[in-house]
């Protein structure tokens with residue numbers, strides 16, 4: 001029997017030729033090659049549109065500032081293909097439901113408003129007026145405003161999301177579930193508790209001054225490729241980069257700059273990480289605790305020898321609160337606990353402690369590997385504790401950097417897409433518009449789905465995104481959506497959520513960010529905020545594919561005026577001239593004074609960050625150390641069975657969240673397939689499995705529900721024993737709706753207790 005290796009290891013550096021070739025292929029594949037290239041050159045410049053790819057910042061210095069995955073996002077939107085009336089006449093919803101996510105989006109852009117006809121099981125074209133009237137009829141019939149959920153995905157502009165939250169609050173609800181609830185919620189929650197603001201404290205150019213950068217739980221090579229430039233430049237000038245990642249990720253090891261022609265001509269590529277540690281899933285809090293424990297030991301030794309300690313005592317005394325309790329918690333944590341939970345050696349953590357203390361300026365960055373666990377808030381706060389001990393806030397080259405996902409997810413929150421708005425924000429809205437906004441907290445995403453299952457929600461409005469595929473526990477999520485009387489999706493492309501309808505359903509086709517947006521007063525630009533609190537304008541350039549498509553802002557205004565009328569606020573006038581919306585934002589959102597004028601600044605303007613200036617909006621007015629203990633166990637035991645494996649669900653190189661561009665994951669050596677699970681070779685052997693065998697993955701959870709996905713190819717991979725990885729959204733059926741983060745309700749997408757069961761299809765992968 002000949003054995004076919006399950007994957008082809010990628011031997012190059014991340015970036016480099018491979019990346020440029022792939023980019024060019026995407027650009028040339030879509031039918032308008034030249035136009036696409038021109039578009040790419042405009043991405044993130046002061047004129048043109050903001051890259052819809054990710055929320056990384058831009059320094060405006062490079063003339064070729066884009067990345068492979070940004071190119072994919074732009075080309076994906078810029079297709080001339082469309083799904084028209086005939087397509088929906090031919091394909092029933094049941095038939096489309098049987099298709100893959102890839103197939104659905106690949107059909108092209110949505111161009112006309114569509115209404116689901118339950119009699120025929122088909123979507124049918126309706127007018128905008130009919131669509132708005134249907135929404136108004138449903139909303140006016142609600143018993144109370146909290147029977148409405150307003151979901152938002154983080155691509156929506158500041159202008160659209162501001163109007164959306166205003167409409168929801170004027171209607172009477174704070175039910176604003178959003179993608180952020182499934183994403184960086186723990187960063188916002190943890191940072192707010194620790195430093196009084198739920199955002200990162202650094203600016204892009206801080207990467208040029210850092211002496212050490214700690215990168216926790218993120219895969220920038222795929223998800224924030226432009227971050228690799230910052231890391232690479234830092235590494236080249238001697239900054240030490242320490243990576244904590246459960247998997248060996250190519251982009252974090254080596255990177256060749258595809259925008260540097262010299263590097264493309266030589267096989268040279270820069271080393272990124274000086275240390276690469278592979279903790280257990282959920283082991284980062286223990287890892288950071290270990291680093292602090294080692295540093296505390298040295299600190300005390302020095303003090304006992306009459307030398308100066310390591311910590312920044314003056315910073316701690318002036319700016320922080322709770323150090324004693326925190327150090328007591330560190331003392332109470334044993335090395336044994338730290339080593340067991342992190343899966344790292346004491347020696348490894350001591351080495352990182354040495355790197356840390358030798359650095360004058362340190363940045364800590366993180367993403368989903370930190371935020372999608374049960375104890376994510378404590379982990380974010382533990383990282384913050386470390387930085388506070390050394391006064392790594394409020395000075396150049398240092399600070400905290402949660403690396404956001406969707407390109408405007410941070411802006412959405414700033415605009416008030418928040419199910420737990422501050423009373424101050426509500427007060428400002430109340431004063432400016434003269435109404436009484438609801439004061440009680442609304443639903444996050446998981447809470448919204450739970451409320452739907454209980455029959456408490458009647459209408460779902462979704463401003464973008466793909467809730468059915470992005471949310472956990474797929475079958476329960478689908479059941480929840482089907483409980484609604486009306487589901488409405490404002491979308492660019494067909495996706496799974498459109499096929500899981502309420503009793504009635506609408507799809508409202510919208511313009512993408514790359515497209516020209518012409519309203520009564522002429523062409524409009526919108527604004528977005530990146531991970532570094534930079535706000536800048538974004539103006540679409542492509543002609544829309546259909547005259548029927550409307551901008552998100554116009555659609556929200558259309559819904560609002562149909563439901564609330566235009567007496568109190570002239571929604572249609574606002575939609576006709578976005579600068580009027582910006583005037584309202586300037587009057588109600590801190591930091592946006594003279595908003596319209598400041599949009600003229602090339603590269604945008606900085607919103608400011610109080611914590612970065614050492615002003616902490618906490619109850620004590622100081623930064624708060626958190627003295628949480630490490631979690632005792634990471635999972636509840638189910639009956640007698642402890643879960644043998646922890647599964648993380650993550651992104652491949654060829655996807656944007658639930659949008660699947662292709663079936664390859666180049667840097668991990670996976671081609672032409674997505675139903676794979678990465679396993680340590682010894683775990684495979686212990687299960688009596690060979691590389692490439694098929695397995696079923698089954699969740700161990702204490703609610704008696706069977707959650708299983710079948711026929712996944714087990715791939716031998718560099719991952720710690722007991723840990724697994726597989727792609728999202730294929731594995732979302734495994735994540736229980738009731739498994740979420742403390743204080744956040746964020747699904748624990750990076751720690752799902754599972755077992756592997758040999759699949760009956762085991763012979764399929766072998767070449768006989």
Ligand SMILES: Nc1nc2c(c(=O)[nH]1)N[C@H]1C(S)=C(S)[C@@H](COP(=O)(O)OP(=O)(O)OC[C@H]3O[C@@H](n4cnc5c(=O)[nH]c(N)nc54)[C@H](O)[C@@H]3O)O[C@H]1N2
Pocket residue numbers: 053054069183216217218219220222223224244245246247249279280281282283284367368369370404405406648649650651652653655656657658750
């Ligand atoms: N091309 C592209 N770009 C994107 C996206 C996309 O889908 N495609 N999505 C956007 C969005 S919304 C987001 S939120 C970001 C997501 O960006 P990432 O957070 O990079 O996304 P994931 O693929 O979920 O990768 C998680 C990474 O953390 C590691 N990891 C997982 N669990 C742990 C852990 O417990 N500890 C440690 N130390 N490491 C762990 C995984 O091995 C993996 O490398 O990217 C944004 N940018």
Ligand SMILES: Nc1nc2c(c(=O)[nH]1)N[C@H]1C(S)=C(S)[C@@H](COP(=O)(O)OP(=O)(O)OC[C@H]3O[C@@H](n4cnc5c(=O)[nH]c(N)nc54)[C@H](O)[C@@H]3O)O[C@H]1N2
Pocket residue numbers: 105152153154155156179180182183184368372405406463464465466467470471472490491492493494495510511512513552649650651656657658659728729731732735749
């Ligand atoms: N298991 C698991 N689940 C996860 C995650 C995970 O790591 N593991 N990650 C979570 C994270 S971090 C996030 S952010 C969420 C993402 O959740 P969402 O934001 O809901 O999902 P997306 O896949 O980004 O949404 C894609 C859809 O958005 C629409 N769209 C694209 N561009 C536009 C636009 O410009 N305007 C409008 N109106 N619509 C547009 C298209 O129709 C497309 O089908 O998923 C979460 N779910």
Ligand SMILES: [Mo]
Pocket residue numbers: 179182183184404405406
């Ligand atoms: Mo995200």
